Amino acid sequence: MLSFLYARQSGLDDPVRLRRAESTRRVLSLELNHNRDVARVHGNGINTLDIEVIDGRYMLSGGSDGVIVIYDLENNSKKLQYSCKTICTVGRSSRHVHKFSVETVQWYPHDTGMFVSSSFDKTMKVWDTETLKPAEEFQFDGNVYCHHMSPVARKHSLIAVGTKDPKVQLCDLKSGSRIHILQGHRGEILSVRWSPRYEHILATASTDSRVRVWDVRRASGSLFTLDQQNGDKSKASSEAVNTAHNGRANGLCFTADGLHLLTTGTDDRMRLWNSATGENTLVNYGKVVNESRKGLKFTVSRGCSPEFVFVPCGTSVAVYGLHSGELITMLRGHYNNVDCCEFHPDYQEVYSGGKDCNILAWVPVLRQPDIEDEENNSKRGGTQAAVNPAFEDAWSSDEG
């Protein structure tokens, strides 16, 4: 670490290098910390989490009881022990609360004055954060599984909505119209995601095992369908030709630079695709247990040198290396199934919520001071032992 600092100071290394190395080290040491807690408000499972992009301070959560809660993640008290407080909630007593479970919540990408929530009561509501009243409500014919607003859009303010209907609907926030429809899927749409790189590119995943990538400016159908065999028709059985997964495709996540797309499916596989060509990069993550009947919400780290994927797998969160495909670790701590997880890019923390009504904060472990002492000792040639030989014994070890 000191060598990195010195290299940055003297100009040998790019400043980004130190930042990436330290971010990676922090992500690799994620752990449950008894000093960090999130207030427990939900009475039923938590389906979705979203951290706002501007400050990284406020987090939204939506639960199976229809309740939406806003938390303040920043620790302004001078104490080490901090429990993330709720700022406000749209509880069961509110007149405008969703009748059934809230499936997706998302902050408005440009400021925290507004957020959008969609639920199984077939509505999508646009809320004003100040008054906690819906400014706009969109009605649909079937359960709304997911929605997403583009984080980089300047020219449009479309919300892509995935419902039980095979048609992907685009709702315009400015005018309130919903006439734009994307046709092509043959099953329920379980997940929609805009690309973080191009504001017109949208990816959708559906129960017909297909993942399609669209350009919303185009009048005709999708740009391409992701094919797990990369066009090699010989490998799959004839029904499985041109599909992204051998089961329902239920999770989508773009990497932070928008160049790659990750998809998960109920065939217990996760695949990494090149988002420009639709080619399967064939990274093998092994069995990623997935039994979700709705969409799966997972996330990718940002700003680390080998990027990491955090996927809810049963009652724990699995951390995989993005391009290597190896399982780094499993974050265990929930008592029941984990439904969603979010990565906080500034502090390299992961928040995960699940059916046990808890939101757990996984915080990087602070540096231990004795590791540096060991390094100094080895540099000096080990002349000074850290422990007096009289107190050393044969059976205890200093490894944890």
Place this chain on the structure above:
Amino acid sequence: MSRKRALIADTFCLKRRRSAADAVAGDSHAEGAADIRSSLQNLMTLFSRKLFNDSLPPVVLKHQLYSLHSDRTSVDKQLNELRASGELLMFQLGFDSEAFALVFAEDYRAKVLQGEAGRETLETVEKFLDKLIPGCSDLSFNKEKMLKEFLFTDSEITQLVKSGVLTVRDAGSWWLSIPNSGKFIKYFIKGRKAVLGMVKKSKYSEILKTELEGRRTTSHVKFQMKYHIHDIVGAELVECIQTTSGTVLRYVDGNIN
């Protein structure tokens, strides 16, 4: 715990290791391919030939390699290289869309011709093998390809299906297959179910790997125990946990088998 420390050490030791790494990188590629080949040969020795009266070449399943090597992506890459060079053939077995069988090309050729000796389909099969082995690494063929690229007639295709080298996939397309492999698949599935049952019935649904290897097998299990263990570990039907007494195999819930 120690794995995380090793990863963290990697990130921060980048500078010191840079010069050493460059020298090593060139050799590791060639070593990698040889590595997979030797693992394949080891696994092939576990295959019981006598069971099928020597009519089948030694067959290994792709996911058995995953239990020997930790990096699945590099295993896949190396297998594709071997297939492209014509040394290895891959087949889609019917029972699982992810289960692929691997056979060395010379073994396959030898056994198929041995099986065909004396029959009238011998010539067609030889012609097919000649077209297949050096160039083509497909798992299935459709009618266009057979007629136009390979220049086979309909009657020749029927002969190939009769000899067992092709199996029907759907109207107008065929899977590449191993002749007489039906018995193999039947014994394999039965054996896999029996071994998984043994793990499931143990106390807490877990058993030490060495203990499982030593257990007496029922008549349902025809292959060697190690062959089945590599299979269930590689297909992630059981979880492999390292303990102080060795490797423990724990049955994973939610399996259909």
